[in-house]
Amino acid sequence: MAYKKGSDRRQRVLFPDCIDEYVEADAPVRLFDAFVDRLKMDELGFIRSTPAETGTPGYNPRDLLKLYIYGYFYQVRSSRKLARECKCNVEVMWLLGKLSPDFRTISDFRKDNKEAITKVYKEFNKFCMGLKLFSKSYISIDGSKFKAVNAKDNNLTLSKLDDRIKRLDEHISIYMEELDAYDHEEGRKLSKDEIQRKLDVCKERKERYEGYRNQLEESGESQISLTDTDSRLMKANEGFCVGYNVQTAVDAESHMIAGFQVTNNPTDHGQITNVASEIKADYDVPVLETTADKGYECPEDHADALANGIIPNVIQRDGGCTEQVQFDYNEATITDEQKASTKPEDLKACLEAGVIPDVYEGILTDAQTAEVKEFATDVVDSAVLKMTPEQMRAKALEGYFVRDAERNLVYCPQGEILRQKSIKRNGMIRYCNKLACKKCKCKCTAQRFKEVDFNKDTLIKATEAKRKQLKEENKDKPKPPRTKVVKKVVRYVLHLDQNKMDNRKCLSEHPFGTMKRTLGQYYFLLKGFAKVSAEMGLFCLSYNLRRAISLRGVLALVAALR
Known part of the structure; x- marks a missing residue:
């Protein structure tokens, strides 16, 4: 039996096929097109969102944004590879109307519109909230390490600088002794000029390292990265890497990423309030419940969270379901209006006065005031x-x-x-x-x-x-x-939700696994907090697009956009 035969490459067609017929009706690329067409590019802050009246026409930022969303969705992130896709990928030809910008134009768009690209991710979340895809019941917070554009050798800690300066001092001493003894010995392997050149190199390197050390001591930082100055050396699953610790908040029902925050803090301590406060504002809820693993154990952060209307269900190291939280005591008369309020200022006033707000009834119990004694400097x-x-x-x-x-x-x-x-x-x-x-x-x-x-x-x-x-x-x-210093505090017992803590791993691990393993998004291509945040926004947008398609389908989402 013969094989199937395709069309002759040299055969001319009188009536060419419509390119729209090559793209299926439920292809995700149609969702990208409909979503970007709905955006208000000028309000988001995209450069050249309004075309100039004179000069050579430029590319529409909508087309370049569609290209990037397509690329991050299908694991094509490099500007050179995206430029190639414009010439050989039928879906990209359909998406851009057969435009083929060069790699420099594509790269500059991502670099020049970093803040606006981050806002695009939030716009899609708002659209999904309108479709009630976010349950807004509670969120799961977790962090994961993403590699930065910075090698380990280009990351210097104070201990590493001390050791290198010490070794350079030893080399300088040896070269100085060799120069002093050069005229009295014969048959040496290195000439006098070569020794002097090596000595100059060591002195220049030592001076540079001492400059880095002085810079770190003055700034109070513990390390410096030479390529991506915002990245830090931190421990990851595969060892130590120079990168960022990205915090994500995942919605409990839809498993969509409700928000993220890029940090260079090597640990997760004290991150709950920072991450959840932004999600609480986006959800527009009076109180937001969160859950997190043992790495977020930080009593001060948990107290701040409660004062801001955030309930932290953090897994305890002893496996218990209660936690003690403490506030500095501030004697005040609390009114019924303040006790019933969910405003952060009223919550903080109640908690510092030893009064449990109505919204925390059953969650906080056993309010007790106590005196804490501390010793002054020896x-x-x-x-x-x-x-x-x-x-x-x-x-x-x-x-x-x-x-x-x-x-x-x-x-x-x-x-x-x-x-x-x-x-x-x-x-x-x-x-x-x-x-x-x-x-x-x-x-x-x-x-x-x-x-x-x-x-x-x-x-x-x-x-x-x-x-x-x-x-x-x-x-x-x-x-x-x-000398003793006595401070008065008020303590509460925080009752944790065991079901939410048990469900934490099912929520937080899957998005990171999908981004890192399925999509290959375990490293950044850009440098600096602003650019890395924009790239992380594209990571999270690509993940949320997949989740939305899985929940509703492309046709339903496109219909809702139009």
């Missing part, structure tokens, strides 16, 4: 504030960990510099230097590495051996007085 710390860095290092060599609060570093008993590693849940700041501890045989602390914790008011700590020595020397001396 007397011994005052002398450290007057020390120079050299004096601090000399003091550390006596058997102390000395903290330079201005530069945010610690000198260890061996004279090495410990940099900030993290801030613990109890507020203690942890300092360490793994590179220096690899070759150090001293047992300054019980930990494997020289990890030492300081609170914000402590500037000096003795090692275990030094502490025993001081205790023996000062056993007959009276202890210096410590």
Whole structure:
């Protein structure tokens, strides 16, 4: 039996086929076309949304936006690949009316309209809310790491800079010795000019690294990225990567992404209020319930969320269904109107006065006021504030960990510099230097590495051996007085919804899995918060388009747009 035969490529057709016949009636590309045609491009802020009266005609921003939505929906993100699709893809020919802009025009459109592109994602969400696709019952918040346009070698931390500067100092010393001894020895492998050239390179590199270190110490940042300055080194599932921690909020019923926020915070602590506040405004609801995993455990953030009309159902590390939240006590007379209100200012006033608002009845219970005692700065710390860095290092060599609060570093008993590693849940700041501890045989602390914790008011700590020595020397001396500070607080018991917490993984994991694995959107092509947010908007838009099509179908969505 013979095979099916196609048409002859050289055969001429008297009446060409209509290009519309090549695109199926329920093709997603028809939804892209109808959705973009409905947008008010000038209100969204697109450049050249109104054509100029003179000059060479430009491309309609609607056509370029349609091209990008099509590209991100079908995993074609590169401007060069999109330019190729315009010439060989029938659906793109239909979408753009056979226009074929070059890659530079396509790339510049995304770069110049970053804020407007982010708004397009919100416009589609508004359209879906009009169709009641969003249930607005509660949302699930989660974060995931997306790689940035920045290699690990182009990301420098303070500890890495300290180590590189130290090694460069050693190289410079060696080259200086070789130059001094050059005239007295023969048969050397390198010439004098080559040694001088290597020495100049080391000095230039050291000067550059010292500039980066000074910049970080002045700004208070812990690291710097040279390619994408807004990206940060953070831990991901596959190890460490330089990227962004993207927060998404997923609607409980439709599983559509209700909102997102691009951050460079390596952890999820303290993100619930920031993410949910914007969703609450979009949903236009008095109180919004959220759920999140253990990584969002932050009592201060949960208190802020409740004060803003957001109920945080965060999974507890002990597996319980209750959590204690605390507010600074502010004595005030609460009226019935304030108690019944859902305005953030009224909610905060009630919670700080120890009164449970009506909207939180059954959710918050057991309001109790208590006094919290804190100690002021130790007397011994005052002398450290007057020390120079050299004096601090000399003091550390006596058997102390000395903290330079201005530069945010610690000198260890061996004279090495410990940099900030993290801030613990109890507020203690942890300092360490793994590179220096690899070759150090001293047992300054019980930990494997020289990890030492300081609170914000402590500037000096003795090692275990030094502490025993001081205790023996000062056993007959009276202890210096410590000033107590008493603060009044009000505490509540927050009752968490177990069903919502159990359903969290079913909501948050699927969108990230679809974007990263199915669509290949696990990395960004653009740099900087504004551009990365625009690209993330296209990621979320492509996902929500798929969900809307799955829920209603292309034909129903197109009919609703027209």
